[in-house]
Amino acid sequence: MEDWRKDQEVLVMEGRIKVPYRWFAGEVGTRYLESLRDKGVFLGTRCPGCEKVYHIPRRHCPECFEECSQWVELGSSGTLESYTIVRRQHPQLSPLPVPYGYGIIRLEGADTGFLHLLGEFDDKELKVGDSVEAVFSDKREGNILDVKFFRPVKGVE
Amino acid sequence: MGKRVAVTGVGMTRQRSARPDVTGQELINEAVRMALADAGMTRKDIDAVVIGNMDHFEGVNYVDTWSVDGSGALMKPIMKLTTGGTTGSTIAMAAYYHVASGLFDRVLAIGWEKNSESDTTGAIITAFDPFWDRPIFAGAVAGLALEATAYMHATGATEEDAAYVAVRERKHALNNPYAHLHLNMTIEDVMNSPYLSWPVKMGDMCPRTDGACALVFASEDVADDFPIKPAWVLGVADRHLWAYTSDPYLDFKTGEAWFPAMQKSARDVYDRVGITDPLEQFDVAELYLPYSFAGLRYMESLGFCGKGEAPALTRAGTFDMGGKCPVNPSGGVMSSNAIGATAIIRVAEAAWQIQGRAEDRQVPDVKLALATGFGGCFWSDILVLGKEKPEKARG
Numbered sequence: 001m002e003d004w005r006k007d008q009e010v011l012v013m014e015g016r017i018k019v020p021y022r023w024f025a026g027e028v029g030t031r032y033l034e035s036l037r038d039k040g041v042f043l044g045t046r047c048p049g050c051e052k053v054y055h056i057p058r059r060h061c062p063e064c065f066e067e068c069s070q071w072v073e074l075g076s077s078g079t080l081e082s083y084t085i086v087r088r089q090h091p092q093l094s095p096l097p098v099p100y101g102y103g104i105i106r107l108e109g110a111d112t113g114f115l116h117l118l119g120e121f122d123d124k125e126l127k128v129g130d131s132v133e134a135v136f137s138d139k140r141e142g143n144i145l146d147v148k149f150f151r152p153v154k155g156v157e
Numbered sequence: 158m159g160k161r162v163a164v165t166g167v168g169m170t171r172q173r174s175a176r177p178d179v180t181g182q183e184l185i186n187e188a189v190r191m192a193l194a195d196a197g198m199t200r201k202d203i204d205a206v207v208i209g210n211m212d213h214f215e216g217v218n219y220v221d222t223w224s225v226d227g228s229g230a231l232m233k234p235i236m237k238l239t240t241g242g243t244t245g246s247t248i249a250m251a252a253y254y255h256v257a258s259g260l261f262d263r264v265l266a267i268g269w270e271k272n273s274e275s276d277t278t279g280a281i282i283t284a285f286d287p288f289w290d291r292p293i294f295a296g297a298v299a300g301l302a303l304e305a306t307a308y309m310h311a312t313g314a315t316e317e318d319a320a321y322v323a324v325r326e327r328k329h330a331l332n333n334p335y336a337h338l339h340l341n342m343t344i345e346d347v348m349n350s351p352y353l354s355w356p357v358k359m360g361d362m363c364p365r366t367d368g369a370c371a372l373v374f375a376s377e378d379v380a381d382d383f384p385i386k387p388a389w390v391l392g393v394a395d396r397h398l399w400a401y402t403s404d405p406y407l408d409f410k411t412g413e414a415w416f417p418a419m420q421k422s423a424r425d426v427y428d429r430v431g432i433t434d435p436l437e438q439f440d441v442a443e444l445y446l447p448y449s450f451a452g453l454r455y456m457e458s459l460g461f462c463g464k465g466e467a468p469a470l471t472r473a474g475t476f477d478m479g480g481k482c483p484v485n486p487s488g489g490v491m492s493s494n495a496i497g498a499t500a501i502i503r504v505a506e507a508a509w510q511i512q513g514r515a516e517d518r519q520v521p522d523v524k525l526a527l528a529t530g531f532g533g534c535f536w537s538d539i540l541v542l543g544k545e546k547p548e549k550a551r552g
């Protein structure tokens with residue numbers, strides 16, 4: 001194609017957009033995260049229309065469009081619905097050094113899955129449908145990483 | 158019902174890994190000039206413009222304003238749309254809606270991207286929820302990998318089944334001078350390529366590309382006045398379901414590990430257009446398959462075959478050039494992915510196929526073509542294009 005680069009430099013303007021944000025968790029998100037931080041208890045919300053229990057808790061059922069006003073305590077273990085093992089590090093974004101896993105976990109008592117990290121697993125043995133349990137962080141600060149990761153439940157097949 | 162609408166002009170840049178010789182709006186201009194020339198139009202003939210890309214890939218907001226020098230939109234009605242991977246098909250659908258409304262006769266639709274100008278993964282992460290997804294999730298590849306794992310578990314499909322899709326797409330691209338990658342890959346090449354995020358390997362994934370594409374959409378009142386035969390848009394549909402990363406892998410209602418947004422948008426448009434057997438009725442399909450496993454699961458979600466049947470059909474060559482319904486004669490997304498342009502390129506290629514202008518990648522005698530867009534957040538746009546002018550607008 002063009003050989004203009006033989007005679008000219010390729011000039012670029014380097015830039016980095018770094019905008020500070022403060023995202024509010026809102027009433028529902030705050031109640032959920034406080035329970036996780038202070039008691040180590042996962043909470044979901046139940047839709048009065050379809051009775052589905054949402055975890056992560058939702059304020060409104062997207063289907064029935066009802067307010068999910070009822071809170072439900074959930075188990076801290078659940079089922080692995082899908083997963084991946086990340087092999088390529090992203091310098092800023094990877095939450096752990098590679099290789100690490102993450103998956104979709106449906107907690108006991110919930111009708112929907114949520115995303116979290118996987119740890120202490122053997123990648124040759126891990127499979128969809130495995131029982132996994134939460135391992136909490138030593139220092140809990142009121143965000144989703146108060147759960148360090150999920151690991152396979154030992155002795156359960 | 159609205160006006161019947163046709164594609165009456167196509168413009169597309171060659172898709173390349175980087176275009177350091179042009180700025181974004183200059184890249185846009187290449188596609189726009191080509192589309193206008195194809196349609197026998199000048200800038201003055203454009204009634205309105207719909208444009209789109211993903212802001213964070215170039216770090217420039219309000220592209221509608223910033224690009225008027227190149228887009229032809231100076232002092233004209235213009236609307237910018239950004240919907241992730243579906244951006245290009247959303248633009249095409251919005252241009253279609255503009256014309257179908259009867260308010261505009263000739264609308265220019267432009268999709269573009271310069272992925273070379275940023276960190277694609279870093280930009281993509283801004284599409285995800287800051288509380289529940291971003292602390293865990295690391296970009297598009299690993300999100301797709303969750304889908305691949307669920308699909309393999311549900312059907313027993315293998316990584317090698319997916320490699321057949323990756324090889325087919327790259328082989329098809331060898332016929333397409335517009336494609337970014339021209340790779341003569343083998344199954345072994347794909348299988349031996351490094352894992353990015355198990356089970357997805359380098360050979361399974363799309364590249365990052367710079368490119369632009371522009372289409373002219375015209376109403377039935379003027380569609381026959383253009384130098385090229387119109388490619389009629391018979392129907393469009395879209396469905397979205399994503400709030401969080403965990404949402405799209407399961408159908409909430411049935412608990413099935415399928416792709417409900419694609420199934421439902423396809424069924425919606427098929428019902429209106431009269432498609433009962435996609436594999437029999439479509440002559441060609443240009444599908445947004447961002448990675449190899451999509452070429453299995455989406456064929457099933459689009460109704461080309463039953464659940465778990467796509468691997469056998471793929472291995473048998475059903476979707477190859479010369480097969481029953483060639484998929485992605487262009488080489489598809491796995492050969493070129495300028496994200497905001499990618500889904501409108503599917504529509505452009507479908508139009509070229511209908512008009513008999515696809516050159517070395519032409520499928521013989523195309524009467525009915527399917528084009529899709531896939532969003533990074535698992536949503537789905539569907540467009541059906543036809544050679545014959547429909548009896549009435551079907552939406």
Ligand SMILES: [Zn+2]
Binds near residue numbers: 047048049064
């Ligand atoms: Zn409900």
